[in-house]
Amino acid sequence: MEDDVDRLIEAWQRERPDVDVSPMHVLSRVTRLALHLDRARKEAFADHDLEPSEFDVLSALRRSGEPYQLSPGALVQETLVTSGTMTNRVDRLVSKGLVERLPDPADRRGIQVKLSRSGLAAVDGALDALLAHETDLLAGLSAEEATSLADALRTLSHPFDR
Known part of the structure; x- marks a missing residue:
């Protein structure tokens, strides 16, 4: 299953074979998901003024x-x-x-x-x-996948927490 990030990475690898773009596999997806979550938050909150x-x-x-x-x-x-x-x-x-x-x-x-x-x-x-919006965003993951992803993101974000 290919997504926009895969296409973005392929283009960078073609244009800049001298650099390691592997962090983009994770972080570009996190960025895109954050944008979707931000939209969902704004929608959910706007419904409640x-x-x-x-x-x-x-x-x-x-x-x-x-x-x-x-x-x-x-x-x-x-x-x-x-x-x-x-x-x-x-x-x-x-x-x-x-x-x-x-x-x-x-x-x-x-x-x-x-x-x-x-x-x-x-x-x-x-x-x-x-x-409800967040549940919809995570619908493509099994419970085990969601737990594994949460654990990995916790590890990644730990240095930035208070």
């Missing part, structure tokens, strides 16, 4: 467990963005009624960001839609 960046914040709050609230600093760590970016994201989510800002009981100067009921419904709906 969310941007991917908004979903990231809402999902960090949802994963934190009840009462679904975190400090802005914890949200920055969870989403790997700057504090200024997080402030803008929280502002947008507050204006959409998906989160609320509450005083931090442990720090009079601090705040907590809490998932609202509509935020909980939005993030749960978006997650369900995302998982």
